Amino acid sequence: MAKTHVTMKVNGAEVEGLVEPRTLLVHFIRENLQMTGTHIGCETTHCGACTVDIDGMSVKSCTMFAVQAQGSDITTVEGMANADGTLSALQEGFRMMHGLQCGFCTPGMIVRAHRLLKENPSPSEPEIRMGISGNICRCTGYQNIVRAIQYAAAKINGVEFQEAAE
Amino acid sequence: MNDLTPTREQREAALEGMGCKRKRVEDIRFTQGKGNYVDDVKLPGMLHGDFVRSPHPHARVKKIDDSEALKVPGVLAVITAETLKTVNLAWMPTLAGDVQMVLADGKVLFQNQEVAFVVATDRYAADDGINKVIVEYEPLPPLVDPFKSMDKDAPVLREDLVGKTSGAHGPRKHDNHIFEWTVGDKELTDAAFNKAEVKIKEMISYHRTHPSPLETCQCVCSFDKIKGELTIYGTFQAPHVIRTVVALIAKLPEQKIHVIAPDIGGGFGNKVGAYPGYICAAVASIVTGKPVKWVEDRIENLTATSFARDYHMTTEIAATRDGKVTGLRVHVLADHGAFDACADPSKWPAGFFNIVTGSYDFPTAHLAVDGVYTNKAPGGVAYRCSFRVTEAAYCIERAMDILAQKLKMDPAELRLKNFIKPEQFPYHSALGWEYDSGDYHTAMRKMMETTGYAALRKEQAEKREAFKRGETREVMGLGISFFTEIVGAGPSKNCDILGIAMFDSCEIRMHPTGAGIARMGTKSQGQGHETTWAQIIATEIGIPADNIMVEEGNTDTAPYGLGTYGSRSTPVAGAAIAMAARKIKAKAQMIAAYRLEVHEDDLEFDIDGFRVKGLPEKFMSMKDICWAAYNSVPPGMEPGLEAVSYYDPPNMTYPFGAYLCVMDIDVDTGVYKVRRFYALDDCGTRINPMIIEGQVHGGLTEAFAIAMGQEIRYDEVGNVVTGSFMDFFMPTAVETPHWETDFTVTPSPHHPIGAKGVGESPNVGGVPAFSNAVNDAFSFLGSTHIQMPHDFWRNWKAAKDLGAVA
Ligand code: FES
Ligand code: FES
Numbered sequence A: 001m002a003k004t005h006v007t008m009k010v011n012g013a014e015v016e017g018l019v020e021p022r023t024l025l026v027h028f029i030r031e032n033l034q035m036t037g038t039h040i041g042c043e044t045t046h047c048g049a050c051t052v053d054i055d056g057m058s059v060k061s062c063t064m065f066a067v068q069a070q071g072s073d074i075t076t077v078e079g080m081a082n083a084d085g086t087l088s089a090l091q092e093g094f095r096m097m098h099g100l101q102c103g104f105c106t107p108g109m110i111v112r113a114h115r116l117l118k119e120n121p122s123p124s125e126p127e128i129r130m131g132i133s134g135n136i137c138r139c140t141g142y143q144n145i146v147r148a149i150q151y152a153a154a155k156i157n158g159v160e161f162q163e164a165a166e
Numbered sequence B: 001m002n003d004l005t006p007t008r009e010q011r012e013a014a015l016e017g018m019g020c021k022r023k024r025v026e027d028i029r030f031t032q033g034k035g036n037y038v039d040d041v042k043l044p045g046m047l048h049g050d051f052v053r054s055p056h057p058h059a060r061v062k063k064i065d066d067s068e069a070l071k072v073p074g075v076l077a078v079i080t081a082e083t084l085k086t087v088n089l090a091w092m093p094t095l096a097g098d099v100q101m102v103l104a105d106g107k108v109l110f111q112n113q114e115v116a117f118v119v120a121t122d123r124y125a126a127d128d129g130i131n132k133v134i135v136e137y138e139p140l141p142p143l144v145d146p147f148k149s150m151d152k153d154a155p156v157l158r159e160d161l162v163g164k165t166s167g168a169h170g171p172r173k174h175d176n177h178i179f180e181w182t183v184g185d186k187e188l189t190d191a192a193f194n195k196a197e198v199k200i201k202e203m204i205s206y207h208r209t210h211p212s213p214l215e216t217c218q219c220v221c222s223f224d225k226i227k228g229e230l231t232i233y234g235t236f237q238a239p240h241v242i243r244t245v246v247a248l249i250a251k252l253p254e255q256k257i258h259v260i261a262p263d264i265g266g267g268f269g270n271k272v273g274a275y276p277g278y279i280c281a282a283v284a285s286i287v288t289g290k291p292v293k294w295v296e297d298r299i300e301n302l303t304a305t306s307f308a309r310d311y312h313m314t315t316e317i318a319a320t321r322d323g324k325v326t327g328l329r330v331h332v333l334a335d336h337g338a339f340d341a342c343a344d345p346s347k348w349p350a351g352f353f354n355i356v357t358g359s360y361d362f363p364t365a366h367l368a369v370d371g372v373y374t375n376k377a378p379g380g381v382a383y384r385c386s387f388r389v390t391e392a393a394y395c396i397e398r399a400m401d402i403l404a405q406k407l408k409m410d411p412a413e414l415r416l417k418n419f420i421k422p423e424q425f426p427y428h429s430a431l432g433w434e435y436d437s438g439d440y441h442t443a444m445r446k447m448m449e450t451t452g453y454a455a456l457r458k459e460q461a462e463k464r465e466a467f468k469r470g471e472t473r474e475v476m477g478l479g480i481s482f483f484t485e486i487v488g489a490g491p492s493k494n495c496d497i498l499g500i501a502m503f504d505s506c507e508i509r510m511h512p513t514g515a516g517i518a519r520m521g522t523k524s525q526g527q528g529h530e531t532t533w534a535q536i537i538a539t540e541i542g543i544p545a546d547n548i549m550v551e552e553g554n555t556d557t558a559p560y561g562l563g564t565y566g567s568r569s570t571p572v573a574g575a576a577i578a579m580a581a582r583k584i585k586a587k588a589q590m591i592a593a594y595r596l597e598v599h600e601d602d603l604e605f606d607i608d609g610f611r612v613k614g615l616p617e618k619f620m621s622m623k624d625i626c627w628a629a630y631n632s633v634p635p636g637m638e639p640g641l642e643a644v645s646y647y648d649p650p651n652m653t654y655p656f657g658a659y660l661c662v663m664d665i666d667v668d669t670g671v672y673k674v675r676r677f678y679a680l681d682d683c684g685t686r687i688n689p690m691i692i693e694g695q696v697h698g699g700l701t702e703a704f705a706i707a708m709g710q711e712i713r714y715d716e717v718g719n720v721v722t723g724s725f726m727d728f729f730m731p732t733a734v735e736t737p738h739w740e741t742d743f744t745v746t747p748s749p750h751h752p753i754g755a756k757g758v759g760e761s762p763n764v765g766g767v768p769a770f771s772n773a774v775n776d777a778f779s780f781l782g783s784t785h786i787q788m789p790h791d792f793w794r795n796w797k798a799a800k801d802l803g804a805v806a
Helices: A025-032 A089-096 A106-119 A125-131 A143-157 B008-015 B067-071 B081-086 B123-132 B186-194 B239-250 B276-288 B298-304 B389-407 B411-418 B440-451 B453-468 B529-541 B569-596 B622-631 B689-708 B761-779 B792-801
Strands: A004-010 A013-019 A051-054 A057-060 A073-075 B047-053 B059-065 B075-079 B091-093 B099-101 B114-120 B134-139 B177-184 B198-209 B218-224 B229-234 B257-260 B292-295 B308-319 B325-335 B365-372 B474-484 B504-510 B516-520 B548-552 B603-605 B609-612 B615-621 B641-647 B656-666 B672-682 B740-743
Touching: A013 A025, A051 A106, A057 A106, A089 A106, A089 A143, A106 A125, A106 A143, A125 A143, A143 B689, B047 B123, B047 B276, B047 B298, B059 B114, B067 B075, B067 B123, B075 B123, B075 B276, B081 B276, B091 B239, B114 B123, B114 B276, B177 B186, B186 B308, B186 B325, B186 B365, B198 B389, B218 B276, B229 B239, B229 B276, B239 B257, B239 B276, B276 B292, B308 B389, B325 B389, B389 B411, B389 B474, B389 B761, B411 B440, B411 B474, B440 B453, B440 B474, B440 B656, B440 B672, B440 B740, B453 B474, B474 B761, B504 B529, B504 B569, B516 B529, B516 B569, B529 B548, B529 B569, B569 B603, B569 B609, B569 B615, B569 B622, B569 B641, B609 B622, B615 B622, B622 B641, B656 B761, B672 B689, B672 B761, B689 B740, B689 B761, B761 B792
Parallel strands: A004 A073, B047 B292, B229 B257, B325 B365, B516 B548, B672 B740
Antiparallel strands: A004 A013, A051 A057, A051 A073, B047 B114, B059 B134, B075 B114, B091 B099, B177 B365, B198 B308, B218 B229, B218 B292, B308 B325, B474 B656, B504 B516, B504 B641, B603 B609, B609 B615, B656 B672
């Protein structure tokens, strides 16, 4: 099949590649760019393991073609750490609050939570739960993911993290 | 001593040993997208394989034409059963003593069964190839309902077994019959029923569901023709067993097979068995001389790899009028699908279903299980459960509620009356198992006090009156579940997989600087082994957990072990770790005695080193002993500080728990709200409370899904109608309730550190709690049992059938 040249920005770096028009963005990222943090759990837009941030929106990269991302600005989990390479507040929150087990949903969760906190820096628990409802986790039962995001929100806002009362 | 001398507490805390909420070391890589899962493995020249699958549930395969497929750019090979026959791999042995087609051999037996394997240069080309393989089928009548499988005129499914009057587990009664398994004392049990004052009987179904970890099953196989070596990266919960099985069936020397299980994205039992994809990728690699990757997609995962449950349990309890149980009788019809590929230790065709007497002191019980074939996917796995314990717990916990209802007794009171008493442990059950330890009354009472059980019952009674007066359309249910698990498979005297005894292993090597590595026969799929195993070692030998690296999943370096499933890692491998550490400690003591110039018996272990009894300043730290182990050991002693332990447990362990679910259901819509869910678990010694709590949350969420909607459903002609996350209920953060956790600690008397295992308890205990809540909510309208899963529609339907909705 004829290939198309695509260029885009991924985690701040200009990248390019030759892809078939039908190549999914997630495959372009994982196979062409060799960045395997973005995962595939369903290929039907249900699980969110493949979530990346495109031009300021959370997008499931399993149901978008690479050619559709031409010229866009993408952030994947590999771009989530602080500029100095230390864990960001969100990544730290997931670790501190035990927000992951097998870690397979984690990149998608973190990328999604990143956008959620950009849009709503102090979300309530229901807002967090609704905000990550496009991301499935089979291991954690979400409770600690919610706490991880609350922890990160507190840290970003410079306030002390307080466990919500049971 | 000065102010800088660390206190005992500080020294202890520095170890981050058992009981500490140590943060997980795994998370550093996972949170940065630096995990290494199978699909991340890329080998030079790697090809991709994918399956042509059957659209029919039951059909004869007349012809497979691959000529057009082979013309597709990028397609290199199409493998069929005929290809596999040349290497004797058209059929493979299952874990349950049956055989299974790898690729359709003459006929297909379930929808989406593997028919041909297309190998191509990339995923897209493989997919193009699949669409060009032309398969000619002659449809046959499908058999969907297990209750009809042994009818006289039922279609014969397994033509390879026609006329065989016995199978792996004894006589067969019908061409579609797999086995009958009975345990217990029939005569005594029948006698108990004959003179029973009260009896209940109910058909309790535990529907077919699926573990569906977020990462599907996958592998990369690479055969090196020159060296004659096969390397397999795969999502394997039991890598060593896979290596042995490959050696046996592919007739390759075992040392030339390298099985590597890298990071695994959840397993829940789904990744225990062997699937056609592994065999086909290996054969394809041998045929093409290139590495071959096989990655299952979600539809394939849900429709063709191991389902779970599908037990139809006719349950009877005999009791006295005042609520003392006197006998239990259960007959199970088990739908095993097209091949008996259930994951059970070989001696137990129905796994540990014989824990069906639960936490209660049944004087006698009798149990029979009939396994049958149907046109459905094979491979009943122990989905977050220890070999059918989940079904057993559901069965008895539902039945106890039904009995309570009949006796007009409170279900908590009925349970308290029948619990095995603390002084009865070790307890011998009527079905032949020895429960190691337990204190059920304390757990139950703690649950009742913490949740305010009595007040909740009062509120329920008031609500029922209000409902009858027409003041509310909501009904309230209280679901109790008290479960005992049987985990830690297991003792070689009664557990094995394909004849391999179910011990587990640990090898610890301490290096001169006081850092070390522990290699294990287990394989974490999210359980956090890298973190908790180091904690056991830290406490045992006094080296900080941070200085111990834990490695799993590489058969070249790890000692032989049976892997991680059925909550066996802590009860079995956890013990192996403690035993290996104790060997290290014993040698360390000899070294310390020599260096401190005292007799070994004059030393005592003190947190992080050895001290001369009565002379506190004469102390040698473990770190210094590590150094000395390589440079100044006593004369005649071998240098080095390492040990390996293969632990064959003397018995299973029996964790237990008391759960309560409070639920409100709107009868007009069937919509339920889980108002509260409280889970008290007793898993013996707690290694890392943070991880235990996380496991409980996860298990409860899976239980919630199963009880409240998740089902693998087939239509009447054998089509799977729940093949994606669109129609297979996957709770998101929005539906998932808030979990309250609690615990008691009753250590296992025979485990070196008293630990029992917890990973699947919440699933085992959770499902009956939810189902009992729904059933309890409707019971005052006259129903005794409503089958799971309790989705909105079924709740509404139940209300309607009971006359609560016009
Ligand atoms: S893989 Fe994209 S949403 Fe599941
Ligand atoms: S941590 Fe395993 S899927 Fe979320």
